[in-house]
Amino acid sequence: MSAPLLEVVDLVKVYALARPGWFAPRPYRRAVDGVGFVIEAGRSFGVVGESGSGKSTLARAVMALERPTAGVVRLGGRALNDLPRRELRATRAHIQMIFQDPYGSLDPRQKIARIVAEPLANLAHVGRAERAGRVDEALGAVGLGAADAQKYPHEFSGGQRQRIAIARALITRPKLVVADEPVSALDVSIQAQVLNLMSDLQREAGVTYLFISHDLAVVGYICDEIAVMFHGRFVETGPSAALLDKPAHPYTRELVDAEPKLAEKPLPPPEPPPRPDATTGCPYAARCLHAQARCLEAAPALRPLGEDRRVACHFPFGG
């Protein structure tokens, strides 16, 4: 059996924080705390979580922009951490990233042709003539014309700019695209254009996505599989439809319930009784409506729950 496209094993990223006092011990923060998953080629994997859950740190570690404290990221079976710098550069061409802000991620003083061609600089074998052809091809793939290549970013709307960012990500024909909140800054009507484009590219060009977002509906639309992240850990993973339809972890259910929906008007969830933040137990226990004594004592491990699903909870729904 061939290696999966992306394999992340027990990834840990610890940041050192400022000392609270001169002689106080330095506090640390485990932004990503033992996360593992695989993405097969052509599939899309979504990571949802709130701000501070560690989802963006995870994305940066997969991009090898961040050196993990422990654990391995393998692309096509090769560990990114061990690669010599030169090979890492070449390998990076296989992974491209789309950022949240289509305004901040495009250099306003460069023409579109140059912005889109930029990732090719890491690929020695792409010549001048081929470069122009690739730019046209990438712009065409996102529904922009060859004439747009000679314009500047300010001449485009937010949705068009995000398409340009996608064209730039696609120009190296990457195996993996890491998209960190790619539509969050866009108006609803424009979001739909970009999401349709991303799903077309997956179907037609077989692009694989690691899709990071706080928006469950968007992740559910794009992704085959979803991981819910809380305090640096995956608390639940599974196929999108099943996970969103019948959450097993109370945190997933909280997210699903909190999502504003057009259909019904749910009752506001009751506020959980105040509990001290657990240091030994489940990280979610302080907010959990269903926490029991055991939850404060021991942190639950991520374990299988039925078909294709995993959950880190002592008392999962339907478990």
Added chain:
Amino acid sequence: MLLEVSGLAIDLPSPAGARRVVHDVSFSLAAGESLGVVGESGSGKTMTALALIGLAPDGAVVSGAVRFEGLDLARLGEDAMRKLRGDRLAMIFQEPMSALNPLQRIGAQVAEPLTLHRGMTKASAWAEAVRLLDRVRLRDPERIARAYPFALSGGERQRAMIAMALSCAPDLIIADEPTTALDVTVQAKILDLLASLGEQSNMAMLLVSHDLAVIARHCRRVLVMYGGTIMESGPVDAVLRRARHPYTRALLEARPRPGAPRGERLRAIAGAAPSSASALVGCPFAGRCPLTLDVCRTTPLPTIEFEADHRVRCHRVDADGRLT
């Protein structure tokens, strides 16, 4: 009526001459009622909200009438307006960090309107501030009152902002994207809190948001704005279940439906929102709308009321609310 807006228009100065960003906006709001204003960027929703409380940007020309408890706000001087703001009328902004003074304790900021408008002493205003912080369900309100804004999380800051806005028990609270910068779980709790506090004290709420679902959950009536114009308005249930305007329908269909089969195409709206519509004669949505006819570009929009309080401004909808 608590608030009556009629024929509101706002022109902003620009190098190319005045640019009209809000066209002929009319609506009313009864005491204790909740009204949502939904629109994308450039729809004029925020400009409308700012104009209501006399905070339109410098150089803006506001015309039309805004009546609040019988007072014509447009004719009110800046001093009288300042007396009204923070007292009868309050506002909550998207980014609490920019509305809070970073160098002042939270308690002092929540207490300020009380000393200013209610003539309370510092000590009793502080005690009242602590009570208000408790009312917005901040844990340990005494600690929060003594804290500076930087020490609070985003959700806590927004709750403190709400406490400040509620301090004088206003009749109307205007909330412009109050939770957009917050996590969904925090967002839901804060909006539920705001709605329940509104019900308890018969406070009317004008909630401005880009998210129709947020408004559906927290408001009774809704205005859908596009290109500075109200396209459709009515009770939330009617507008969501029997949306008549092509723009409202497009907005409803553009979001992924929960439980929809994977790979189902979203109904994207082609093109981009108009950046300005100074020379607008017809419909601002003309061109992006799949139903555009010549009349849409050349003739001012009619207003069609086809069921109680449910109005549509569209050339392609007839008196029964059907597409022509």
